[in-house]
Amino acid sequence: MGLAKRIIPCLDVDAGRVVKGVQFVDIRDAGDPVEIAKRYNDAGADEITFLDITASHQERDTTLHIVERIASQVFIPLTVGGGVRTLEDIRNLLNAGADKVGINSAAVHNPEFVREAAERFGSQCIVVAIDAKKVSAESETNRWEIFTHGGRKPTGLDAVAWAKQMTDYGAGEILLTSMDRDGTKNGFDIALTRAIADAVPVPVIASGGVGNLQHLVDGVVQGGADAVLAASIFHFGEYSVQEAKQFMQAAGVEMRLD
Amino acid sequence: MSEVVAVIDYGMGNLHSAGKALEKVASGQQIVITGDPDQVRAADRVVFPGVGAIRDCIAVLRDTGLDRAILDVIAAGKPVLGICVGMQALMARSEENNGVDCLGVFGGQVTFFGELQNDTGGRLKVPHMGWNQVRQGMAHPMWAGIADNTRFYFVHSYCVTGLVDEEVAGRCDYGLTFAAAATRKNVFAVQFHPEKSADAGLTLLENFLRWQP
Numbered sequence: 001m002g003l004a005k006r007i008i009p010c011l012d013v014d015a016g017r018v019v020k021g022v023q024f025v026d027i028r029d030a031g032d033p034v035e036i037a038k039r040y041n042d043a044g045a046d047e048i049t050f051l052d053i054t055a056s057h058q059e060r061d062t063t064l065h066i067v068e069r070i071a072s073q074v075f076i077p078l079t080v081g082g083g084v085r086t087l088e089d090i091r092n093l094l095n096a097g098a099d100k101v102g103i104n105s106a107a108v109h110n111p112e113f114v115r116e117a118a119e120r121f122g123s124q125c126i127v128v129a130i131d132a133k134k135v136s137a138e139s140e141t142n143r144w145e146i147f148t149h150g151g152r153k154p155t156g157l158d159a160v161a162w163a164k165q166m167t168d169y170g171a172g173e174i175l176l177t178s179m180d181r182d183g184t185k186n187g188f189d190i191a192l193t194r195a196i197a198d199a200v201p202v203p204v205i206a207s208g209g210v211g212n213l214q215h216l217v218d219g220v221v222q223g224g225a226d227a228v229l230a231a232s233i234f235h236f237g238e239y240s241v242q243e244a245k246q247f248m249q250a251a252g253v254e255m256r257l258d
Numbered sequence: 259m260s261e262v263v264a265v266i267d268y269g270m271g272n273l274h275s276a277g278k279a280l281e282k283v284a285s286g287q288q289i290v291i292t293g294d295p296d297q298v299r300a301a302d303r304v305v306f307p308g309v310g311a312i313r314d315c316i317a318v319l320r321d322t323g324l325d326r327a328i329l330d331v332i333a334a335g336k337p338v339l340g341i342c343v344g345m346q347a348l349m350a351r352s353e354e355n356n357g358v359d360c361l362g363v364f365g366g367q368v369t370f371f372g373e374l375q376n377d378t379g380g381r382l383k384v385p386h387m388g389w390n391q392v393r394q395g396m397a398h399p400m401w402a403g404i405a406d407n408t409r410f411y412f413v414h415s416y417c418v419t420g421l422v423d424e425e426v427a428g429r430c431d432y433g434l435t436f437a438a439a440a441t442r443k444n445v446f447a448v449q450f451h452p453e454k455s456a457d458a459g460l461t462l463l464e465n466f467l468r469w470q471p
Contacts, residue, residue: 002390002391002432003389003390003432004409005388006389041456046388068274071274071275071278072278072281072282073282075275075278075279075453075454075455075460076411076454076455077411077451077454096274097274097275099275099413121310122309122310122311123385123415124310124385124387124413124414124415172387173387201381202383202384202385203383203387203388204383226383226387226388227388256389256409258408258409
């Protein structure tokens with residue numbers, strides 16, 4: 001009895017369309033984020049994360065409309081991240097129906113932005129997304145650094161110290177992505193996940209590298225994550241969210257199965 | 259004339275979700291999101307949601323006169339549903355923001371989770387965020403169709419304790435046992451977010467729209 005670990009499918013959305021192909025069988029419109037969010041809701045997802053990768057600013061209104069449509073039809077928590085730079089961006093997303101907003105590079109450029117956002121809107125809706133990459137050699141003590149621009153640009157920030165700083169500033173949750181593992185299907189960077197989860201007082205979502213259901217268990221049991229985020233294993237129908245939850249429960253992880 | 263359900267808007271947080279979820283389960287009721295105390299008084303049922311800091315919440319309620327409107331609606335015997343900080347605001351006092359006097363509908367206290375440990379001595383994360391089980395403390399029309407120990411979605415760093423037993427409609431365990439739901443006559447209040455708790459949450463909201471206390 002207690003708090004369940006969460007499974008969070010992540011949708012990458014560009015100009016209102018889900019990209020990186022979601023391949024559900026029998027889905028009417030696989031590019032429609034609302035359809036897909038509904039599908040994941042029905043499958044038992046605990047939350048949905050929506051990463052807006054829209055490049056042009058004008059099309060951001062499209063995102064707000066999509067968030068509105070999802071929030072009218074899907075009654076589980078919705079986090080929206082990608083390109084959040086100002087308090088107005090946050091207000092617009094929350095007003096459209098997002099429950100939490102993810103802040104990534106804007107926090108690196110201006111850490112005070114996270115403090116202002118948490119003071120204005122409350123820590124519970126401020127998720128700081130951090131992209132970390134291992135920078136220590138094999139023989140050295142593990143050290144990870146924060147990278148921006150999809151993992152191309154180093155910042156010199158130590159990942160563990162940065163995560164702590166962000167929670168001191170009011171982040172209510174950390175979305176942690178290993179840039180080494182992202183897209184590899186080799187599993188989460190467990191040492192990184194454990195280091196961050198032990199360092200911060202708020203929940204940590206592990207992301208990057210999930211290739212099978214055991215990886216999800218490992219992220220929680222070994223990594224200490226409170227939630228696991230995955231995209232491709234669900235999108236391509238390799239596993240359903242329900243299968244993942246049953247697998248995790250069978251491995252001793254408390255899940256929401258009702 | 260159809261019933262009017264007022265969702266109190268005091269300028270804080272995401273009311274879209276509560277309003278949309280009520281619209282989804284409404285059968286003929288009109289859902290109105292309003293910050294007007296008179297409109298709140300005129301409504302047949304009132305939903306009092308809330309997120310954010312309690313000090314700001316109470317300050318806005320007092321400045322706008324919504325505090326009196328809520329107390330009037332409660333005194334008039336109309337069904338009232340408090341959600342999250344809306345529940346906390348109905349208590350006597352919160353220790354958030356160095357101590358804030360709340361509306362005092364219930365005698366409970368709002369306290370910080372603090373440095374809690376789990377069964378194995380690990381640190382529990384705060385906010386308490388995610389799906390946790392609610393142990394129903396009593397049979398109640400608001401629990402109709404909802405099994406005991408059903409999971410609801412919580413996100414909060416402060417929790418309600420110190421209620422008298424007969425007012426605890428549901429309990430939740432997270433390092434300590436706190437009131438997940440409180441009730442007294444025509445008032446029902448929940449710490450979780452029914453509007454974000456999938457089917458179980460929608461059922462609870464539907465129950466509220468039918469509730470005849």
